[in-house]
Structures are given as structure tokens and as C-alpha cells.
Amino acid sequence: MPCSSTCSAGTDNKEQFAKLQEVIERYKGTKGSLMPVLQEAQGIFGALTLDVQKYISEALGIPLMDIYGIATFYSQFTLKPKGKYKVSVCMGTACYVRGAKRLQDKLVEVLGIQVGETDEEGRFTLEATRCLGACGLAPVLLINDDVYGRTTPEAVPGIIEKYRKD
Amino acid sequence: MELYRSHVLVCEGTGCHCSGSAEVIETFKEELKKNQLENEIKVVSTGCFGLCEIGPIVIVYPEGAFYSGVKKEDVPEIVSEHLLKGRLVKRLLYHDSISDSDVVKSLDEVEFYKKQKRVTLRNCGVINPEKIEEYIAFDGYRALGKALTEMTPLEVIEVVKKSGLRGRGGAGFPTGRKWEFAHNAPGDKKYVCCNADEGDPGAFMDRSILEGDPHSVLEAMAIAGYAIGADQGYIYIRAEYPIAVKRLTIAIQQARELGLLGKNIFGTGFNFDIELRLGAGAFVCGEETALMSSIEGKRGEPRPRPPFPALKGVFGKPTLLNNVETYANIPQIILNGPEWFASIGTEKSKGTKVFALGGKINNTGLVEIAMGTTLREIIYEIGGGIPGGKKFKAAQTGGPSGGCIPAEHLDMPIDYDSLTEIGSMMGSGGMIVIDEDNCMVDIARFFLDFTVDESCGKCPPCRIGTKRMLEILERITQGKGTEEDIDNLETLAKNIKASALCGLGQTAPNPVLSTLRYFRDEYLAHVRDKKCPAGVCQALLQYTIVKELCTGCTLCSKVCPVGAISGERKQPFTIDQDKCIKCGACMEKCRFKAIEKR
Numbered sequence A: 001m002p003c004s005s006t007c008s009a010g011t012d013n014k015e016q017f018a019k020l021q022e023v024i025e026r027y028k029g030t031k032g033s034l035m036p037v038l039q040e041a042q043g044i045f046g047a048l049t050l051d052v053q054k055y056i057s058e059a060l061g062i063p064l065m066d067i068y069g070i071a072t073f074y075s076q077f078t079l080k081p082k083g084k085y086k087v088s089v090c091m092g093t094a095c096y097v098r099g100a101k102r103l104q105d106k107l108v109e110v111l112g113i114q115v116g117e118t119d120e121e122g123r124f125t126l127e128a129t130r131c132l133g134a135c136g137l138a139p140v141l142l143i144n145d146d147v148y149g150r151t152t153p154e155a156v157p158g159i160i161e162k163y164r165k166d
Numbered sequence B: 001m002e003l004y005r006s007h008v009l010v011c012e013g014t015g016c017h018c019s020g021s022a023e024v025i026e027t028f029k030e031e032l033k034k035n036q037l038e039n040e041i042k043v044v045s046t047g048c049f050g051l052c053e054i055g056p057i058v059i060v061y062p063e064g065a066f067y068s069g070v071k072k073e074d075v076p077e078i079v080s081e082h083l084l085k086g087r088l089v090k091r092l093l094y095h096d097s098i099s100d101s102d103v104v105k106s107l108d109e110v111e112f113y114k115k116q117k118r119v120t121l122r123n124c125g126v127i128n129p130e131k132i133e134e135y136i137a138f139d140g141y142r143a144l145g146k147a148l149t150e151m152t153p154l155e156v157i158e159v160v161k162k163s164g165l166r167g168r169g170g171a172g173f174p175t176g177r178k179w180e181f182a183h184n185a186p187g188d189k190k191y192v193c194c195n196a197d198e199g200d201p202g203a204f205m206d207r208s209i210l211e212g213d214p215h216s217v218l219e220a221m222a223i224a225g226y227a228i229g230a231d232q233g234y235i236y237i238r239a240e241y242p243i244a245v246k247r248l249t250i251a252i253q254q255a256r257e258l259g260l261l262g263k264n265i266f267g268t269g270f271n272f273d274i275e276l277r278l279g280a281g282a283f284v285c286g287e288e289t290a291l292m293s294s295i296e297g298k299r300g301e302p303r304p305r306p307p308f309p310a311l312k313g314v315f316g317k318p319t320l321l322n323n324v325e326t327y328a329n330i331p332q333i334i335l336n337g338p339e340w341f342a343s344i345g346t347e348k349s350k351g352t353k354v355f356a357l358g359g360k361i362n363n364t365g366l367v368e369i370a371m372g373t374t375l376r377e378i379i380y381e382i383g384g385g386i387p388g389g390k391k392f393k394a395a396q397t398g399g400p401s402g403g404c405i406p407a408e409h410l411d412m413p414i415d416y417d418s419l420t421e422i423g424s425m426m427g428s429g430g431m432i433v434i435d436e437d438n439c440m441v442d443i444a445r446f447f448l449d450f451t452v453d454e455s456c457g458k459c460p461p462c463r464i465g466t467k468r469m470l471e472i473l474e475r476i477t478q479g480k481g482t483e484e485d486i487d488n489l490e491t492l493a494k495n496i497k498a499s500a501l502c503g504l505g506q507t508a509p510n511p512v513l514s515t516l517r518y519f520r521d522e523y524l525a526h527v528r529d530k531k532c533p534a535g536v537c538q539a540l541l542q543y544t545i546v547k548e549l550c551t552g553c554t555l556c557s558k559v560c561p562v563g564a565i566s567g568e569r570k571q572p573f574t575i576d577q578d579k580c581i582k583c584g585a586c587m588e589k590c591r592f593k594a595i596e597k598r
């Protein structure tokens, strides 16, 4: 992901809306353009906040209700910005039978948040993903783009520590 | 083309990528430069070789030396020893890739590949997927040329029908018949779609094909467009597959530049172009009507059929939808003829199937086998058996819609019909091996948890019914279940199967029914004896101290968060079962393996 919560936390988001406007111009006239626009908007803002939804609704002439319906239907869209680090455990079948649940339990304990939550500092979001296609390395832990294969619960505190520092 | 004396193929599929293959490629390039070999030796990044377990994988041609688990630190040695001096780096060679007399075996003699038949994966790991020239060098786009210049649309359809190809996306519907329906549908605007949503949470063959050989799918879609009379294609791909998206984008661009997509292809007047649409994380969007509504930019909710997509699909127009792997077969069928394809496989299931082999198995990865291969061959010969000498319990196929194959059916030839008969299904090709340490009730709960999460909520049997089933399963795994619960599960399952609107709901009860069929005793152990035989369900476990092994070191009693462990120093300790919260902290701490979990 090119952009996380840090950019939507900025005070001045004019630039972001300008980027969004460019995206909308690019897709105008394309059939079925709402999904790609929402995807790019989330990339720009880190989340589909109500302001962003309203803007898209007006620009594309699509009722806000429909946009909200889509933003809440697909699990990839988020209405609230996520933490700086997205910590996700693969909960695909291969990882599950090789102990992904124990890994997840340990992360809940170490991070002090439940799956789907973001900590108060806005540093970590804990998520569950589906098969990443790296089943050979099961169980797999993903922190943003860093992949940790064959992870054990015992290794979790050490891994997380690295991301607490900066 | 420049001539190179050696080629270094490095896998850049997702598995190897996660094990660090990008760094390996970088280091190879640097090292070759340092040794002034960059004009003699070429580094090629390829798609998946299949043996993801031992990645990153590097193969050096012309010898065909198969290196596994290559770290960037190993690269200088390969360059200085192998590439400069011509000496194999034995310590890095995959153990099964050289004979006893140190001769490099060809890949098809390696146990993992010997029993495989690579049709759809034939280019994966062989060509650079980001160079259309390499695909063309391996007969790429010849099938499209042949179809456009030598065959009528009806002839193309006839060939596909004759081959006996059935859909690889799950249901196994005859592909040729589907093409015929779409061809016959009235309308001047039609669409060809590719289902690359790959929702089964343990399957990744579609992604590997798209990452390793994207043009084969583009070519097949263009052939399908010609056959049914469509000029526009959509590939619906999950956004979770960034590498595949990138390679597809490049492939489409390159095909357009060479005039293999776009207007007037091969000067025949046939127009066809392809766009990508990214999914956004909803399993139900793999269902055909939901997928089409998602392409239109709406909520991906299924709708009742008929009308079938062949008549009313994307934007209300006749639409053909096939799976990635289904398409990847097409160019081969056109080039080699339907008889060739039909000669592979069993009576009613022709060709090959790719399985993503995972779970408790030594060679995790992608395998492509002829239909009719037995499970025993897949698991023990190709897959190399189960790690740690554990006992095979079952193989789960078909993901959340499928079921499990117990040990008694290990020798059954695998095809669409045999799998359905024993209560599982082919599905998209996930094959998860389960050993004695996995609890079947917990596995059923895992899949139900998945379907409840992914149900779109449109129809009550699925929205409410699967939730009820999950609640029952949770009760059972927490030791609060009764025998009546098992009967209720069965009744609910039958009702949901009969009344849900789409395939998701209709197949959601399968993992429960199948585990009940073959592992009822495990369910009974949970509800009657309040025991989990595999030792997985936390609430049913008891931690006890083995007197003979305990040295009375007091460590366990210090880590127990609820003070459930007591005893005298240097005497065996005991755990108070009423206080124990089963966190397992004591077991982790004990240095004498004196704590048992049962």
C-alpha cells in the first residue's frame, strides 16, 4: 500500500482531493468505474471516510447510499484509517492446520488489541488475511510488506519489538 | 537475440518471493557484473516451479542444476564455483536432483516432477512472464493465429467440446457446451470474462498461472471471444495478488503493442481487448452472478439464475465466464488437437488438474497431475509424505465447499465424479493434508467460520443457518455440546443445502457433513467424553504433570498466571484442574517435558 493512515492524519488534504479529482477524470465514461475509483481513493486517503464518499458521490453522480453500500460490502475497504503497521496472520487453510490460530492468539496478547482493531497510538492494526499463496512457508505472518514465514508464537514478541521502535 | 552460454532461472513466484528471491536476483546481477559475466550469462526471473517449500529456487541451464533454499549469501559461491569454474555447488543442490554418481538428473526424473504432467503449468518456471517474446518462442499466440485464420468459430467450439475439457473453477461444467450457449445467445455485444478471484483460502494455482504464464490466459480469452463473437474481455482478479496484477498489466500492454490484442488481430478483422477489474475482498464474488455485478461496480451479491450469464451477464449482455486454469488449457487444445487432450485423464474427466498441496506435507507447492492419479501417489510420491513421521488422517479438497478424503480412500483415482461420490469435490484445487494432530471438528468449525464471515447475507438460510451451525460447532469444541447437537447439525445442513440461493450457501454445510461421515467418533468424543482426541480444542484439554519426569524445580508454578500449580521444592508438583485456565504457559516453560496436554 503506498499510503497509510499517516497521510490522512495531515491537516491539509487539498492535495489528496486534487489527486482524487484526477482519478475521477481518468475514469469518467468508463463502464463500471466505481470500484476502481474507490480502490484508488482508499490508496490516496488510507480510508474511505464519509467526506471522501460524499465527494465521489457528487463527482460521479452516484447516490451516497450506493457508495456506502459498496464500501461496507467489500472487506478491503475501510471507513476508518488503519495503523501504521498492518499486522496480519494468514488464516488460510494451510496456515491454519499448521498453527496460525496460536500465532494470532499470541499477537492479540502482545499487541493488546483484538483482530480488526487498531491500537490507540495508531501504530498497529491486527488483521486476518486469506491465503497469500505462500503456503510452503505456513504459518505466515505479514507486517505491511514484510513476510515472516514459519513463524512460531515464541518468535512474535521479538518481531513486534522491531516495529515499536521507529 | 543475444547468445548466452548459461541461463540462471530464479523463481519470482509468491512463495519464493516471500523467501527472498528478489534479493537473490539482485545479487546474481551484481556478482555477474563483478566477474564480467553479464554478457555471457543471463538471469531470468520466472514464475513458480511448484516446490515452494524449499524456495528460493534457482535453476542453472544448460546443466539443469536445481538449487534450493538459495540465500543471497550463497550467490557469490554459485557464481564463482558453478558459473566460472563449472563445478556444481553440491551443498545447495536439491537433494533429489542428482543421482548417486553426482550426475544432474533432468527435472522429469526428480521424484516431485516424475508423476506430474504439466499442461497448464508448462511455461511456469520456464519463461520470463514479463517478456511476450519468450511466450511466443514457446508456441505462444500460434493457437490464436490458427483459430483466426484456419477455423470458423463453430469449429473452435467443436474442438473444445470434443476435448472433454470441464471447468476448473469448481463445478466442472463442460467448457465447450458453455461456449456454445454463449455463441448461440442472441445479441451483438457480448463479453468474455475470466474468473481470477480464487477464493478458496488454501488454493493458489490460478495466481501461479497468472504470475508465471499470463499470456496463455490472454490468448485463450481472445480465442473464446472469436468463438462466441465478443470483442471485449474482463479479468476479475483479487486485489490481494499484486504480482499477478502487475504481470497481467504488462502482458496486456505487450500484446497490444504487437497487435495480438486490439483491432484487426492478425489482419483478420477480428477485434478483441481485455481490461482488468480488481476484486476487493469478498469470497462470494467468485460466484458468477456476483462477479458480474461486481464488474459493473455494484455490491457483489448473487442473483437467482436463470437467466444464466450466457444470456444475461455483464451489463445485461451475453457473457462467457471461465476460470483461469480452464483458459490455460485452451491454446494447447487448439494446437495439439482434442484427441491429444482427451487421451489424458479418465473417462469423464479429461486432461490434468493443478492442486495446491499444503498443510502437513513435506513438499508443499503446486502439482499438476493427470486426472485419475491416486491420492496416495500425490501425497506419498509427489508430496514426499507427512513430516515428522505423523499419521495421515485426511486430505481436504474443495475448500469451504468441499470435504475430506479419509485414509480408506487413498487409492481412489481422483477425478470430478469420484470426489463427488465420496462427499468431497474437486473445487478449485486446494488440497490440504491433515494429520493426526489436527482435530476434524475444529477443521469443520474453521470452514464454517469462513462461510459465516463471507456470506453476503442476501438469503436467510445462508445468513442465519450457517451462523446457527457455527454456534453449535463452537459449543462442541468448547466441551458444551450434546448428542442432540450433532443431529441438529445434520438437519440444518440438509435444509441449507436445499434452500440457499447461491453456491456459497448450498455448499457451506459440506465440510461438516463430510467430517461427520468419516469422523463421527471424533464428534462423539467431544460431546460424550468431553475429550478432543487430537489435543486441539483448548477447553477440552487437561494439563497434567508427569510425576516421574518432574524434578520439582518450581518454574511452572512461578509462570502460572492463576496460581494453579503447587508442590514442594524437589518433589513432583500438581496442577489444580479447577483453577487451570489452560493457557499452556507451564508447558512452554518446563525444561523436562514433564507437562502433558491431553
Ligand SMILES: Cc1cc2nc3c(=O)[nH]c(=O)nc-3n(C[C@H](O)[C@H](O)[C@H](O)COP(=O)(O)O)c2cc1C
Pocket (backbone or CB within 6 Å): B166, B167, B168, B169, B170, B171, B172, B173, B175, B195, B196, B197, B198, B199, B200, B283, B284, B285, B286, B287, B288, B289, B321, B322, B323, B324, B326, B428, B502, B503, B504
Ligand atoms: C461462492 C462461490 C465462489 C466461487 N469462487 C470461484 C473462484 O474463486 N474461482 C473460480 O474460478 N470459480 C469460482 N466459483 C465458480 C464460478 O461461479 C464459476 O462456476 C466458474 O468460474 C466458471 O468457470 P469454469 O466453468 O471454467 O469452472 C465460485 C462459485 C461459488 C458459488
Ligand code: SF4
Pocket (backbone or CB within 6 Å): B284, B301, B302, B454, B455, B456, B457, B458, B459, B460, B462, B463, B500, B501, B502, B503, B504, B505, B506
Ligand atoms: S447463499 Fe449466502 S452468499 Fe449466496 S446469496 Fe444467499 S446469503 Fe448470499
Ligand code: FES
Pocket (backbone or CB within 6 Å): A090, A091, A092, A093, A094, A095, A096, A130, A131, A132, A133, A134, A135, A136, A138, A140, B201, B202, B203
Ligand atoms: S494458507 Fe497461508 S499462505 Fe496459503
